[in-house]
Amino acid sequence: MIIDSHCHVHPDQDGLGAKQDATEQAFLQALDDSPLDRIVLLPIEPVIPTEFVFNVAAKRPGKIYCYGSANPADGPGCVSAFESIADQYPICGLKLHPRRQGFSGRDFPAVKALVASAADRGLPTLVDCFPYGPGALKDDSLELIDALAEALPKAPLIIAHMGGIRILEALIVARTSYTIYLDLSLVYSVYRGSHIEDDIFYAIRRIGPDRCLYGSDYPDVGLTESYKAMREALDTRGFTAEDQEWIFGKTAETVLPFD
Numbered sequence: 001m002i003i004d005s006h007c008h009v010h011p012d013q014d015g016l017g018a019k020q021d022a023t024e025q026a027f028l029q030a031l032d033d034s035p036l037d038r039i040v041l042l043p044i045e046p047v048i049p050t051e052f053v054f055n056v057a058a059k060r061p062g063k064i065y066c067y068g069s070a071n072p073a074d075g076p077g078c079v080s081a082f083e084s085i086a087d088q089y090p091i092c093g094l095k096l097h098p099r100r101q102g103f104s105g106r107d108f109p110a111v112k113a114l115v116a117s118a119a120d121r122g123l124p125t126l127v128d129c130f131p132y133g134p135g136a137l138k139d140d141s142l143e144l145i146d147a148l149a150e151a152l153p154k155a156p157l158i159i160a161h162m163g164g165i166r167i168l169e170a171l172i173v174a175r176t177s178y179t180i181y182l183d184l185s186l187v188y189s190v191y192r193g194s195h196i197e198d199d200i201f202y203a204i205r206r207i208g209p210d211r212c213l214y215g216s217d218y219p220d221v222g223l224t225e226s227y228k229a230m231r232e233a234l235d236t237r238g239f240t241a242e243d244q245e246w247i248f249g250k251t252a253e254t255v256l257p258f259d
């Protein structure tokens, strides 16, 4: 079972950047042409509605799964918005994106309430963590995840993109609890060829493959291109077949409630 646990589609072709085709059509074609067995779509309310990703998922039943999303920047009402989404759709987690949704550590009470609501339903929360663009040096996503782990020690948390440039700090945070996982999407594609490349595979080994979930962050990176690059990188660095089974599927099957 090969699972790509981090992908996006958008209602607009250039909705995720002018260089990428974020449409449903392009995504379904890429999926059909890929060796992937299962794929997970991540909405980002309000720009990528949960309803929209489920409509795409319906085109490949049993193959595409989806997170749900709500926006902490909306204040306390975000919890009831999330609960109605979780009642309506078979979501496999809560997706939060501080940069695109416009919230930060200042919104901690609303974020904590949302994550607690997801955890009560047995759902993990994935938080985008990739300092980027204007305000990148003020990004406090990792501090937010650290505070969530402290306040809600049983809530499963997934650090998206391994923390980006902050990968070794993300590793420190992840090692504080067995309920924190690293999402491997995008980071290898961005930092390949830099010294961060070594840190990616050091962090996977240190935390363990059973705490790492493979993802591409399509359409930022091609589905097949990303999969082949990660497979080759893990082979080259001596990760065993069992290690790779966890990274490419078993960890996701453990953390994300697909059934």
Ligand SMILES: [Zn+2]
Pocket (backbone or CB within 6 Å): 006, 007, 008, 042, 217
């Ligand atoms: Zn993403």
